[in-house]
Amino acid sequence: MTVRIFAADVLGGTPLVYDPATELTHVPGRHLATGRLLLDDAEVAAWPTTSQRQVATHLPFNICWSPLVRCNLECPQCLDDKTLTESGGADRERIAHILATCGTLGIDISGGEALLLRRLPDLLKSCASQGAAVSCTTNGWHLQRRAGELAPAVDAVRVSFDGPDAASHDHWRGSGSFDRAVAGVRAAVALNVPVQLHAVLMQSTAHRAQSVADLAAELGAVGVTFLQMLPIGDGANLAATEMINDADAERIVASVQAPDGVRVRLRTRELAEGFTVVRADGQVYRNVHGATDIQPTHPLVFAADLHLPVSEGAHS
Incomplete structure (x- = not known):
C-alpha cells in the first residue's frame, strides 16, 4: 500500500479528490474530510474520475502557475510565451496567497523551468497552506540537486521525458538532459516524493510510448501522463509535422501495457480545453479553440479572477 497526499473538497x-501526480480528479467512494489527506493511491485510482465540465462549479479543479519564463533548455515543443515579462518576488508572494485561498484543489508550479526559482519550496508551502495539493513540473536538470529541499514542500513532481534513452530524449532537449532527468527522478523517489513522468505525444516520439512507461517503472515513478501536443508557443512551429489526431493518440496510449505499479493516462486536448493558467506576467489565461490556442482573460487581482463561468462546468 502506498499512502500519499491528495486534496479533498466538495465543489458544486x-x-x-484531486491527485497531484496524475492531475486527475476522482469522485470518492466513501465519506472523507476536506483538505489535504493521506490516502491509499490504489484506493483513489479505483474511484471514478470526473472532469471540470461535469461539475457545476465556478472554481477550477486545478491551476497551473508559471511564475517565470526562464529555462536552461530550449525545447522546440515548448508551450511558453517567452516574450512575457516576469513578475517580481513581491508579486509572486501575492499570487501564491491568492492561489492558496481561492479554493482550488490543486496547484502546479511550472515554467519556464520551475527549479530555477530559488524560493520554490517557500512558494509551494504557501500554495498548500489552505488545503490544496501542490506539485511542480520540471525538465529534471536541477532536480537531483534540489530534491532534498523540495521533498518537505511538494506533494508530487512531474518530470518531462521525450524518450526512454539519452539519444531520443536529448535530441529534443539537449546533450546531458536525459542523464540529469534520470538522476533527478531517482533522487526524488529516494526521498519518497511521488514522481509522474510527462511525455508529449508527437509523430517522432509516439512509437516509444511503451518504452517510456517501462522507464517509469525502472525509475520508481508512480505513473506516466502522455500529453497530446498543443500547438502553442514554440510548439506551433511543429504542429504541421508532429501533431497526432485524437483517435491515433487514444490508440497509441491504449496499446501501452502498464508495468506493475505504474498508471498510464492520456491527457487529451479536449481535457485541456478551458484549463486555467497563471503566467509570469500575472495574468489569468485559458486554453481555447480545442486547446489549440491560449488567451489572456485579465490580471489576477482577486480570487474571483480565477472563476470559470458555471456553464463551462455544468455539462453532465
Whole structure:
C-alpha cells in the first residue's frame, strides 16, 4: 500500500479528490474530510474520475502557475510565451496567497523551468497552506540537486521525458538532459516524493510510448501522463509535422501495457480545453479553440479572477 497526499473538497455539491501526480480528479467512494489527506493511491485510482465540465462549479479543479519564463533548455515543443515579462518576488508572494485561498484543489508550479526559482519550496508551502495539493513540473536538470529541499514542500513532481534513452530524449532537449532527468527522478523517489513522468505525444516520439512507461517503472515513478501536443508557443512551429489526431493518440496510449505499479493516462486536448493558467506576467489565461490556442482573460487581482463561468462546468 502506498499512502500519499491528495486534496479533498466538495465543489458544486460534488465530493472530489484531486491527485497531484496524475492531475486527475476522482469522485470518492466513501465519506472523507476536506483538505489535504493521506490516502491509499490504489484506493483513489479505483474511484471514478470526473472532469471540470461535469461539475457545476465556478472554481477550477486545478491551476497551473508559471511564475517565470526562464529555462536552461530550449525545447522546440515548448508551450511558453517567452516574450512575457516576469513578475517580481513581491508579486509572486501575492499570487501564491491568492492561489492558496481561492479554493482550488490543486496547484502546479511550472515554467519556464520551475527549479530555477530559488524560493520554490517557500512558494509551494504557501500554495498548500489552505488545503490544496501542490506539485511542480520540471525538465529534471536541477532536480537531483534540489530534491532534498523540495521533498518537505511538494506533494508530487512531474518530470518531462521525450524518450526512454539519452539519444531520443536529448535530441529534443539537449546533450546531458536525459542523464540529469534520470538522476533527478531517482533522487526524488529516494526521498519518497511521488514522481509522474510527462511525455508529449508527437509523430517522432509516439512509437516509444511503451518504452517510456517501462522507464517509469525502472525509475520508481508512480505513473506516466502522455500529453497530446498543443500547438502553442514554440510548439506551433511543429504542429504541421508532429501533431497526432485524437483517435491515433487514444490508440497509441491504449496499446501501452502498464508495468506493475505504474498508471498510464492520456491527457487529451479536449481535457485541456478551458484549463486555467497563471503566467509570469500575472495574468489569468485559458486554453481555447480545442486547446489549440491560449488567451489572456485579465490580471489576477482577486480570487474571483480565477472563476470559470458555471456553464463551462455544468455539462453532465
